[in-house]
Amino acid sequence: QVQLxxxxxxxxxxxxxxxxxxxASGRIFSSYAMGWFRQSPGKExxxxxxxxxxxxSTSYADSVKGRFTISRDNVNNMVYLQMNSLRPEDTAVYxxxxxxxxxxxxxxxxxxxxxxxxxxxxxxx
Numbered sequence: 001q002v003q004l005x006x007x008x009x010x011x012x013x014x015x016x017x018x019x020x021x022x023x024a025s026g027r028i029f030s031s032y033a034m035g036w037f038r039q040s041p042g043k044e045x046x047x048x049x050x051x052x053x054x055x056x057s058t059s060y061a062d063s064v065k066g067r068f069t070i071s072r073d074n075v076n077n078m079v080y081l082q083m084n085s086l087r088p089e090d091t092a093v094y095x096x097x098x099x100x101x102x103x104x105x106x107x108x109x110x111x112x113x114x115x116x117x118x119x120x121x122x123x124x125x
Contacts, residue, residue, distance in 0.1 A: 002026045002114045004096045009119030012086055016123070020081040022096030022116060029077040030054070033102030035112060036070060036081045038092035038121075045095070049081060050104040059105040064090075086123045093118040 003025040012018050020036070035050040049070035050059045058070050069082040079096060097112035106112065 002029070002032060002098045004098060004114055004116035006094065006096045006116045006119040009094060009121045011122045011124065014086060014088055014123055014125050016086050017082070017084045018086065018121060020083070020094055020096075020119060020121070022079040022081075024077040024079065024096075024098065026077070030074045032098040032100055032113075033104055033106060034070075034072055034079045035097045035099065035102075035106065036068075036079075037095045037097055037109060038090075039095070039118075040092045045109050047107040047109075048094070050106060051079065052104040053101070057104040059107075061107075083121070086121075088123050088125045091121060091123050093120050 005023045008020040036048045037045050038048050039045040051070045055072045067085045072079045095118045096116040098114040099106050099112045
């Protein structure tokens, strides 16, 4: 079982940057592909970025490609999402998720087994 705790959200002006962190418990963190999803009010939860179990493969939604970077540290059981050139439309609650023996391009929420509680990101114009 894996417990996930996100941090690093906040309020930022358009064009600014934020780095989200996700701390994972458990001894087999490297058995899980990891993903970042986001959800805005009235919208479905959507895939933002994913990373393979080793960290060697990453995937991004078209809306964030070139601006966001996902990474992981399998020694310290951490996943990160570096977000640059933020836009007001990036405003959402961001969730960290873990997929047991999943892939970096698992785009659907149902592919993931564990979720964090979410962290709010607000981008002002």
